[in-house]
Amino acid sequence: MxxxxxxxxxxxxxxxxxxxxxxxxxxxxxxxxxxxxxxxxxxxxxxxxxxxxxxxxxxxxxxxxxxxxxxxxxxxxxxxxxxxxxxxxxxxxxxxxxxxxxxxxxxxxxxxxxxxxxxxxxxxxxxxxxxxxxxxxxxxxxxxxxxxxxxxxxxxxxxxxxxxxxxxxxxxxxxxxxxxxxxxxxxxxxxxxxxxxxxxxxxxxxxxxxxxxxxxxxxxxxxxxxxxxxxVPGMYTTDPRITTAAKPIKEISFSEASEMANFGAKILHPSTLVPAVRQQIPVFVGSSKAPQQGGTWIRKTVDQAPLFRALALRGNQTMVTLTSLNMFHAYGFLAEVFRILAEHKISVDLITTSEVSVSLTLDQTDTGGGAPTLPLAAVEQLNQLCRVDIEQGLSLVALIGNRMSNSKGSAKHIFGALDAYNLRLICYGASPHNLCFLVDEADAKSVVSTLHQQLLE
Structure with missing residues (x-):
């Protein structure tokens, strides 16, 4: 027993x-x-x-x-x-x-x-x-x-x-x-x-x-x-199907685990940890096939919080780029964009902006479907405001860790390992626990494997 x-x-x-x-x-x-x-x-x-x-x-x-x-x-x-x-x-x-x-x-x-x-x-x-x-x-x-x-x-x-x-x-x-x-x-x-x-x-x-x-x-x-x-016996540093070098994680914080679940780690549903965080309930993830192997404890605080903890991958990503010269030194443009998106119940995941354009990814709320899409009515409304470019065939790679945006030299290690790949969108600095970027779907697993080798092995 x-x-x-x-x-x-x-x-x-x-x-x-x-x-x-x-x-x-x-x-x-x-x-x-x-x-x-x-x-x-x-x-x-x-x-x-x-x-x-x-x-x-x-x-x-x-x-x-x-x-x-x-x-x-x-x-x-x-x-x-x-x-x-x-x-x-x-x-x-x-x-x-x-x-x-x-x-x-x-x-x-x-x-x-x-x-x-x-x-x-x-x-x-x-x-x-x-x-x-x-x-x-x-x-x-x-x-x-x-x-x-x-x-x-x-x-x-x-x-x-x-x-x-x-x-x-x-x-x-x-x-x-x-x-x-x-x-x-x-x-x-x-x-x-x-x-x-x-x-x-x-x-x-x-x-x-x-x-x-x-x-x-x-x-x-x-x-x-x-x-x-x-x-599976707990959470790993990445999906073991991508690289056999993936290692089990014995203990991880709520913040890190939430990022992993949100960005594609399939062990936990993204919403799982919200009630647990509210009540500070420790969560254990283990394998019913081999409970003797132990698993991963998810807690508010952990003894070790490494700079780089894990990598998550989420496929079927859609990037929408909105371009308009009216954005330049103007106000209210983004408010109108998000009003239209809210009207059509469209949730945004990642976002980056420049002077005349904004790129965003659509949140995937239906885990059983393919890449999320903009409803035609939303596209028509946005077209009256700006040029709309929609790109699919992308994957999101998320590097999960701690104090990443406050650590000198961390970006050099990360991006230096990715010289051979085209990064379509980068989100960094909004959270100390993740760095996210979009890559071509064909490159996604190779990117994860490369980063895992350089940062986690």
Whole structure:
């Protein structure tokens, strides 16, 4: 039996397990073992089984071909049936599983003729509803006092289907009322990613929102630790798939980890750390496949804060350059640009300016899509103000560290290593924790590998 890294910390632990950690019966058993080993783990939030959300999204988008639709539904049935067949007492949860699969089939038929954001959230939420039935039963069969809880009872959001915004104060009130009383006698198993609006309609927090859900629940219940269990043993100095020289990070600050998540490190959802920072809740990231390997602790302060900590890479970037001679020694130009962007709900990520032009990148809010784009109506409005040039096929490289803008000679080390590459946009100095630049997508991995070798090895 493995030892949970947070075992030395008493009080309340909220643990979140991602899709690969509950992919099948064996994965669920490993994750359940982690829960049972630490008596302080009292709230467990899990994702849908690996691959399930993608199938549900495809169905929610509308599959008019009946044969194709049935194939998707059969794949969903097979994933859950294989786990069900290995339970000691499958009949305990089989009725609930089959009822949810029937609901999916019905909603998929409706989506084939009339898809909608609200129906999509309703349909996609079934992944977590299914996995929690199975995971809870495994815990019970391992003699844990586990109880399944519908997180929609407490995870209150607005009604922006697909990317709902949580309401932390209401979540805290509801958690104190409905969730906290269960913890004295039970391990509570519930869903990540999903919530409900004030009318009881199911909502989702967007792809990757399970981490965010766990952080919100940790905040609402005054947890002492948040554990994120995934398929890798913590955070690395860069993606190990880019360079085998990537090294595990044992400890990292909230500020550094937030930058890494925001700029493309896929271990954490970018919003995850916001509730943890508000309540100063330490976060542990580890592998459910090999918990004995340890992982990464994310805390407010750390013992070592190196100048260069890690590199993150985010693809599918769009750069928009706005040029107008009217900018020269004028005021109000940028205000008008951002008014137009706000009108079309366009979020800006990076920005640099000169006397007559401004270049910016568009924030990628939909993690399931390609490069973000400017709506045609926004382009038409901006064209009345200035010339608009849109460039895609770019990647963002972010160097994460500490006191970078205050360290003499750091820029020489960085840019000296990049002589062979064309840098399209550079953002430096706004934060002491990052230096960001855009490069051609074809060069991105080579740039990361080169910088890692020069600065981190």
């Amino acid at each position: 493995s030892i949970t890294p947070a075992a030395a910390i008493n009080q309340l632990i909220v643990a979140k397990f991602g899709g690969t950690s509950v992919a099948d019966y064996a994965a669920m058993c490993r994750s359940a073992d982690i829960v049972i080993t630490n008596p302080h783990t009292k709230i467990v939030l899990i994702s849908a089984c690996s691959g399930v959300t993608n199938l549900l999204v495809a169905l929610a988008n509308g599959i008019s071909d009946i044969t194709s639709r049935q194939q998707h539904l059969q794949q969903l049935t097979n994933i859950h049936q294989q786990i069900l067949d290995q339970l000691q007492h499958p009949n305990t949860v089989s009725d609930a599983i089959y009822a949810l699969l029937d609901d999916i089939a019905s909603a998929a038929t409706q989506a084939a003729t009339k898809p909608s954001p609200q129906l999509t959230d309703q349909l996609v939420s079934h992944g977590e509803l299914l996995s929690t039935h199975l995971f809870n039963q495994i815990l019970v069969e391992m003699n844990a006092a586990a109880i399944r809880f519908d997180i929609r009872t407490v995870m209150r959001t607005d009604a922006q289907f697909g990317k709902a915004i949580p309401q932390p104060e209401i979540i805290r009130q509801l958690a104190q009322q409905h969730l906290i009383p269960l913890l004295a006698t039970h391990v509570v198993v519930s869903q990540g990613f999903i919530g409900s609006d004030s009318q009881g309609n199911t909502t989702t927090l967007g792809r990757g929102g399970s981490d965010y859900s766990a952080a919100l629940i940790a905040e609402a219940t005054d947890a002492t630790t948040l554990e994120i269990w995934t398929d």
